Amino acid sequence: MSALTLEVRGLRVSYGDEEIFSNEEFRLEGPGLVVVMGPNGAGKTTLFKALLGLITVKGKVLINGEDVTGRPERAGKLIGYVPQWKGEDYGFPVSVREIVESAIALRRRPPRLSFPKDERERIESALRRMGVDDIAGKPLSELSGGQRQRVFIARALVWDPSILIMDEPLTAVDPMGRVDLVRMIKEMSSSKLVMVSSHDPSMFLDRAKLIMVVNRGIVALGPPDQVIKEELLSKVYGRSVFIVEKCVHVVDGYAI
Ligand SMILES: Nc1ncnc2c1ncn2[C@@H]1O[C@H](COP(=O)(O)OP(=O)(O)O)[C@@H](O)[C@H]1O
Numbered sequence: 001m002s003a004l005t006l007e008v009r010g011l012r013v014s015y016g017d018e019e020i021f022s023n024e025e026f027r028l029e030g031p032g033l034v035v036v037m038g039p040n041g042a043g044k045t046t047l048f049k050a051l052l053g054l055i056t057v058k059g060k061v062l063i064n065g066e067d068v069t070g071r072p073e074r075a076g077k078l079i080g081y082v083p084q085w086k087g088e089d090y091g092f093p094v095s096v097r098e099i100v101e102s103a104i105a106l107r108r109r110p111p112r113l114s115f116p117k118d119e120r121e122r123i124e125s126a127l128r129r130m131g132v133d134d135i136a137g138k139p140l141s142e143l144s145g146g147q148r149q150r151v152f153i154a155r156a157l158v159w160d161p162s163i164l165i166m167d168e169p170l171t172a173v174d175p176m177g178r179v180d181l182v183r184m185i186k187e188m189s190s191s192k193l194v195m196v197s198s199h200d201p202s203m204f205l206d207r208a209k210l211i212m213v214v215n216r217g218i219v220a221l222g223p224p225d226q227v228i229k230e231e232l233l234s235k236v237y238g239r240s241v242f243i244v245e246k247c248v249h250v251v252d253g254y255a256i
């Protein structure tokens, strides 16, 4: 397999006067699972958007040595992206298949309604891979949270990217759906570099190759046994974090 690297050099990201990342450097090698953790507002989504070229940054983003900085068209083909779900409703009926088709259709000039055989096969195989082929005709609005996430992962897999970024994929997914999703995400990390963010990463830790802790900057990046330490995490999460038998738990707000 060819080299699979995602590298950031001197990355700076600001919103107006507010600097979120200043001069970050890291190099990730796949395949494997990289868990990005940090409290709400830490900058996890911002980091992903920066990697994907969806916001303006200073510094460089390189994939397999290729400079993709500020090139969302190119980065978007090399990196599959499952955005954070903010509870949005499309407000118009859209089917599972149409969501997956949009990975190709939105890149093309009109007319976009028909697909050549190879593209049709990409779409159908992504639907099968995530086990949503049997509900491909259903409207998105009728799906459970877990099914919905699987549809958006299928969409991200259409170009068979070697890197997959998933932003808080467990949000709005029920416990059984979470177990299925986590299993699928772990499986994918055996052949892809998978970055997954979560404000509570406990379900991913047993398989994580690296943990990246974000809190207005990257405050730690390393294997779980080096990063999952109460001292470090309590600096980031305050009293919402506790570690029991090497398992980290994050509660929303201090409650216990
Ligand atoms: N488009 C934007 N314009 C201005 N500020 C933003 C924008 N997006 C995010 N922010 C701010 O940047 C910080 C990091 O946000 P975000 O990356 O969404 O964090 P996280 O994903 O870790 O919850 C937050 O303070 C947020 O309010």
Ligand SMILES: [Mg+2]
Binding pocket: 044, 045, 046, 084, 167, 168
């Ligand atoms: Mg976010």
